[in-house]
Structure formats: C-alpha cells, structure tokens
Amino acid sequence: MERRNSGQFSTREETKTKNMNDKVSSAPGRLSSDAPEYDYVIIGAGSAGCVLANRLSADGKSSVLLLEAGPEDTNLWIHVPLGYGKLFKEKTVNWMYQTEPEPGLDGRTVFQPRGKVLGGSSSINGLLYVRGQHQDYDRWRQRGNAGWGYDDVLPYFKKAEDQQRGPSEFHGAGGPLPVSDWRHADPLSEAFVVAAAETGIPTNPDFNGATQEGAGFFQTTTQRGRRASTAFSYLRPARNRSNLHVETSAQAQRILFEGRRARAVEFRQGSTVKTARARKEILVSSGAYNSPQLLQLSGVGPAELLQKHGIGVVLDAPGVGNDLQDHMQVRIVMRCSQKITLNDIVNNPVRRVLAGARYAAFRKGPLTIAAGTSGAFFKTNPRLATPDIQIHFLPFSTDKMGEKLHAFPGFTASVCQLRPESRGSLRIKSADPAVQPEIRINYLATEADRTANVEGLKILRKILHAPALKPYVVDEFDPGPKVSTDEELLSYCRQRGSTIYHPTSTCRMGNDPLAVVDQRLRVRGIEGLRVVDGSIMPDLVSGNTNAPIIMIAEKASDMILEDAR
Template identity: 65%
Template sequence: MRERGSFDYIIVGAGSAGCVLANRLSESGRHRVLLLEAGGADLNPWIHIPLGYGKLFTDPSVNWLYETEPQSALDGRRIRQPRGKVLGGSSSINGLVYIRGQRQDFDGWRQRGNVGWGYDDVLPYFRKAENQARGADAFHGAGGPLPVSDQCEPHPLCEAFIDAAQQAGVPRNDDFNGAEQEGAGYYQTTSRGGMRVSSAVAYLNPAKRRPNLVVVTRALVTRVVIEARRAVGVEWRRGEERFTARASGEVILASGAIGTPQILQLSGVGPGAHLQRTGVEVVHDLAGVGADLQDHLQVRMVYRCKQAVTVNDDLRNPLRTLGVGARYLFQRKGPLTVSAGYAGAFLRTDPRLASPDIQVHFINFSTTKMGDRLHGFSGFTASTCHLQPESRGAVMIKTPDPHDAPAIDPNYLATETDRRANVEGLKLMRRIMAGAAMAPFLDSEIEPGPDLADDAALLAYCRATGSSIYHPTCTARMGDDPGGVVDARLRVRGIDGLRVADGSIMPAVVSGNSHAAIVMIGEKAAAMILEDASS
C-alpha cells in the first residue's frame, strides 16, 4: 500500500459534480485537493463531437457498460445502463441536452424537509454555473463555466414537429428552463462552437494546473477508510498497485447513483444484513444506502420520412457523408452537432396535472435502439419519457470485490401510475404526429406501428421495447427519515467527515435530463463545504 500523502479534501469521481467540486474547492489556493477518477483522460475524439455519443454507447474504454437485473415488467429483459468511465464522467458521453427540471421538483425536495433545496434556493447555483448564450436574466446566468447554447441551426423536421405540437394545443416554448417548462421547442445543449463541453472541459481543465489540485486517473477506489465513525481517507487500486491517502478535512463521494452506493457499501456503510451476506464488515448500518433508485424509462417511436432530410440519408450516401464531415470540420455545423434531443416537448397526459409529466426527445435519425446502426431508410425518432415515476428500485453490491458491478434494479413500471403515463405518452405523440404540419414528412409509423392501437397493446409495446434514458438517481438520497442517507448539507448520517455530492442525493428524480441538476448539486455542495470549513 503506497501512501500518497494528506489532503484537505478527497473527491471520488470526476463526473458532472466531481469536476465542479475539484474546481471550486481548489479555487482559493488554500485547500489541497485530491480528485480520483476510475477512468482515463478524455482523449477519445468522439467525446468532443456532439453526435459522437452514439460511438461511445458501447465503448468499454470510456463506459462502465452496466446492465440492470432482469426487469420483470419489461418482459424479463436486462436494460443497458451506460455510465461514463472517463474524466467528465457521464457528461463526457451523454446526449448534451441541458434541462434543469421543474420548479415543483425542487420545492418537493424542500417539502420533504430538506431545508435549502427549494427552487428559489437552487436557482442561484444554476445561474452561477451557466454561461447562457442568450445572456443573463432572472432565470439564467452568463459568465459561468458551463456554456448553454442553442442548436446550431433549425431543421425542417424539427420545425414541422414544433408546428404540429402547436396544432395539437401544445404551446411553443423557446426556453424549457425559464418561467414554464411546458411546451414544444428546440433543446439547448452543453456545447460551444459545435463541440461538447463536459464538466471536465468546463470545470476541470481550467483548474488542472493549480499546484493545490492533484488529479489521479485509472484510480479504482476500493473503500473509504473510516476510523471511530469518521472518514479519514480512501484506498484505491491503479492496475496492480494499491494506494491510500488521508483526508484532514472531508471525503466527498461524487461517483454517481451507481458508483457512490457501491463504494459506501464496500466501506461497510449500508444495510447491515445485506453487507453481512456479501462478506463486508458492517461499520455503520444505514438502511437507505443503495435503496430508492429511480430512473426514467423511455419508449421510442420510429417513423419513415417522405423526404431524404434525415441523418440516415446523410450517412448512407458517401458523397453526403463527406459533406457532413467537411461541414463540421470547417463550419462546426450540420448533423455531427446534433444532441440526443434536437427538438422536444414537455406535455401533460391529463390537463388537471399541475405540471408536465411527459418529455419528448425528437431526433432527425432512427435506430432500433441507441448505439445500433442507423436504419436503412429515411427515418426519425420521437421518444417519450415519464418524468415523475413512482417506481423505485435499488443498487446493491453482489460481492466484496470492487471490480464486480453491483446489482442494478430500477424496478421499472412497478406502479399503475407509471404504466398509465407511458401508454398515454405514446397516445399524445400520435396526436401530434397526426397534425397537418407533419404531413409533408411523415410516411408511416414503423414502431410501434398502427396495428398496436389499444391501451393493452401499447403497454405490451412499452414492456417489450422500453429502455433507460440514463438518469439513475436517489440511491443515497437526502432526507431526515429512516431511509435518508445524507442530511440537507449532504453529510452522510452517522459518519463524520463524509459527504455525497452527485445525483444519488436527489430525493426524487428531476423532471428532465439529469446533468444540469447534478452540476447544480456540485456547485451548492462546494459552497456548503467551504462555508462549514470556515465556521
């Protein structure tokens, strides 16, 4: 075991929140900070090209390639759970869509007793992080590390979708992160000049040369060292070598909703009976560690297009493919800048609902499932996602070996509300696609297809084809109830000197893509840590 010295703060995980923490905690120069990342440097060129996320979906060099346990409500299928294993974490391989969630999400966190986490409390941290291309206003910030940009250009298919949504009674919305989320419009992205800006690019790169920040890659953390109910350091492996470092201040876990509960459990912090069964000595019996996993389920609808205007057409024609490459190389425009949602919508399945419960990602290409080859026909996709699932599952270690992936069980479609919402989301999409604005483009519905018409058939389609939209959260959730893992200042209950700052602390998953909210959590956590250190 090689000693790497003592630090004020040790951060485990260089993902969406971990890079934020590394930047903010080392910013003053007064604190010595160690950042540990299990993956390597973000050198793969596909990381930095927006559409490159499709190339990274099954790449083990940057992706943990997790799978869920067989899902009983999804016909026993295992569902892919990609997570970033690289500097920037999942922000280096995600679809770049910038969505914060709804005001009601954060006010709901506050209503559960988490003081300081209401919408008005977290908005300043969203604004602090943001460099909004449209400038600052009451909802947005300018000059922050994370660029939030408009799509580089409109697209005729997206325009038709937005117009068709309006014809179906859905208002146009040019800012899903402003006063209201409901409506249809273009997504903004975490990009700049046609290139992805991950948390590593936004936060870590500007801080890397600070003498008080040490970044270690290929560092697989095996446990948090806990003495007398206090976190005093961490141990990790780098290849065959083993290392340890001490923390005079705090250890902060930022390894995400899968990695963080795994590390806690390997360290003896978690549900005692389960740890004993897996051969881990119990340090602190904390039942909520790994429990309450939430994720968004998406169901994809695929359409054949009448006009050859899709990315499928661009990439199956050699001359057009050359043109796509040249346009990106010289102008940073075109299909290679497309995010995982080009346009989209937030819809209510019932007008009596207070806020949207369905998100649509509209994309000008089609595949059978993410990471597969594009279809051989002109195709486009609209996926629907239930925003506020009731279903909760768990992440639990299977063995004491940190190399072994934990059991991931999102427990999709476990409630009638979730099943109904997913079916109603498909029906809403059909209403929009029937609009006159889509008529010049829409040839036919390929999946699920017109033969699947009633609710039972549509639910069966959800079960047969539904998949993750990659927003696992809540596995070390905030709360002062028996299932809470961290308090409102993100301190692990019962262990001093140990915090969690990533998507696992969410009491409930936000209504939308999770990256923006996790960056906010990193900003707020850093501010609280520094405040507590000075008090």
C-alpha cells in the same frame, strides 16, 4: 489537456502507499500516518466531481485530490456532439452496466451506459441542458430538505451557466458551463414544434425559464459546436493549480475509517493499491450506481447485505442503495418521405464525408446533433399541476439506441414519464470492487406509471400525425398501426421500453430513517464524509439530470467551504 498533476503517486509516494497497504489490507481501518494527505479527496471526476475540484481548489490553499476510475478525455468522439452514438458501447470510457431482468419489461435486462472518463457521464451523454420544473425543488424542500427549494437552487444554476442568450431573471452568463442554442437547422425538428402547436401544446422558447410546459428546441452544453463536459468547462481551467492533483485510471475500492470518521480512500491504479488520507473531508461523487456501491464496499449500508459478503459493518445504513429511480423512454419511429434525415447522411459515403468536412471547418451541421433537437413537455391529464411527459425528437432512427441507423429515411420521437413512482435498488454482489453491482430499477411497477406511458404515446401519435408533419411522413414504422388499444400499447412499452439514462436517489437526502445524507449532504451517522452527485436527489427531477447534478455540486461546494470556516 494539461497532465502536469497526473504523476502524484509515482516513485517515493508510491512506495510508501504500497508498504502501507500491505498493513491496511490485513487490518481494515488501520491507517498509517505516512500516506499522502490532502484537505479534500474527491472520488469521481464526473458531472459533480469536476465542479467540486474546481471550486474547492480555487483559493490556491486547500489541497484537493481528484480520483477518476477512467482515463483522460482524449477520445475524439467525446468532443463531437453526435459522438455520443460512438461512445454508447465504448468500454474504454463507459462502465457498460446492465440491470437484472426487469419484471415490468417482460424480464428483459436493460443496458445502462455510464461515463468512466474525466467528465464522467457529462463526457458521453446527450448534451441536453434541462433543469426540471420549479416545483421539483419546492417538493424537495417540502419533504424536509431546507435550503433546496427552487428559490434556493436558482442562484446555483445561474452561477454555473454561461448562457448564449445572455443573463436574465432565470439565466446566468459568465459561468464555467456553456449553454448554447442548436447549430443545425433541421426542417423535421422545426415541423415537430409546429405540429405540437396544432394539437394544442403551446410553443415554449425556454424550457428552463418561467415554465417548462410547451414545445420548442432544447439547448445544449456545447461551445461553438463542441461538447462542454464538466472536464472541459470546470476541470480544464483548474488543472494548472499546484494544489489540485488529478489521478486517472484510479478506481476507489473502499473508504477507510477511524471509528465512524472517514479518514482515507483506498484505490487501485494499475496493479498497485494506494491510499490517500483526507484532513478535512472525503467527497463521494461517483454517481447513482458507484456511490452506493462504494459505501457498501466500505461498510456503510444494509448490515445484512454487508455481512453476507464478509464486510465489516461501520454503520448499518439500510437506505444506501435504496430508492433507485430512472426515467424510461418508449420510442415511436416514422418513415420519412424525404431524404433529409441523418440516416440518409450516414448511409451515403459522399454526404457523410461532406458532413464531416463541414463540422471540421465550421463546427456546424449534423455532427452537432444532440440526443434531442426539439421536444415537448405536456400533461397526460388536465388535472395535473405540471407536465408529466417529456418528448425527445430526433431526425434519425434505429432499432436500438447506439446501433446502426435504418437504411431508410426515418425519424424518432420518444415518450419519457417525468415522475415515475417505481423504485428500485442497488446492491453489491461481492466484496470485490471489480464486480458490477446488482441494479434493479423496477420499471412500470405501478399503475400510475403504466397509465402515463400509454397516454403519453397516444398524445405523441397525435403530434406525429398532425398537418405540419404530414408532408414528411410515409407511415409509422414502429410500433405501427397494428398496435392501437391501451393493452397493446402497454405491451409495446414492456417490449421496447428502455432507459433514458437518468438514474438517481440511491443515497437520498432527507430526515427519515432511510435517508442517507442530510441537507448539507453529509452522510448521516458518519463524520468527514459527504455524497455529492445525482444519488442524493430525494426524487427524480422532471427532465434531464446533468444540469441539476452540476447545480448540486455548485451548492455543495459553498456548503463545504462554509463548514470548513
């Protein structure tokens, strides 16, 4: 990957910013005019930030600085689809967050991996391309967010997309983001789709088309068997632009204000603290955890919290860090009667080497497996207007995601409640940017959430015991037949439920007193500052979040350029 812009703050500019920061540190908000200045400063080179960097620098005139706390995306496993398993607990590219003890999960803490690398979480995620339901966006619009209905956002999904199947009413071709069909035939994944049909769930060839409901195969953000992160698909083609400057290992510490106008970003790169000014706007794209954390560290957040940590209040914004939502997953593991699972390949040295050789030669085979091969969307109650459960099917099994695969042949299917009612929060624990924030997701806090998970497990069990899967099933390994009543299933959810890695809504868009940004993603009460990432979602979409976040950034780019004109 090109690195020609990675030295922007060396020598002369570094000396300037270091001298200037001696002043800023003792007098927050007092800015020297000799700091490097750009039209736009983007904080976070993740799923949204890379999109913004590409689109805002495309005219060749607007100067753009992109700051990323993590390194370049040079880790080999980033580019191999199955490599997400290797990156699950890789500290060099992962923030490795943990929740506080979760009351609804028997007091367990829940691991929260988030990308800390060019591409952000799009460089370490499960690669599934799922937009959610049409109704998700219409609901955003109905809540007062004009311009965010399905008809409004569909053009941006299409603009981003380079759909392998070609353009259509619902899909685009020629965009930066490759969207591909799976490259590895797997009899278990195919049998799951047939088994779902045997239980009354229709087959759906396109979860992102006219309707989401049904069973079928997931498409992925890959190109010819390689991961297509936003660093790959959006940033790499723009890296040679002279007006785009990319700084890695550059962690934003706070935003600096003049009154209530955002003027500059203070960031740490190695042992040096530096500052960059923004002529037009500062764009926070650090994700559902880091964006509200940065705002709070900068004096924009709940006044009582900021004062507790000795942070001067720029704006009392009680909604910053509120309304945290995440999808939870609860997994069922089956013992397989045939040695055709990924367990059998990984645990056999010869088969493992052959799989690696096949991938190296053809970019095909089991190393192209995403975090869901086939799946389904269905309703736990016929009175519901749209599906409330998503199933991810995987031809491997493990006690805990990111850990060693089972020694026996096994496969997994997980229940994910699509629209949880439970809400949590993100709060800083210290004025020190290096201290991880307090994350409370509050899983299973409502009766509706508890019921949906239990009913989802019951329906999934019917699928896994349908005729099409019978030839492949020895028995249910986890939770097993000992767990059968609703009470036992709920207890299992509390003991084994975990994240499916979709935190959102901590800088929520809206018009109410707790909304953080308006419909154009401008921070309410502040000038020159927007938030552009999954944290602005008014509520969770019904599916995986990467594709919607890329859409948000595409739409935001147009709004930013319109407002600049």
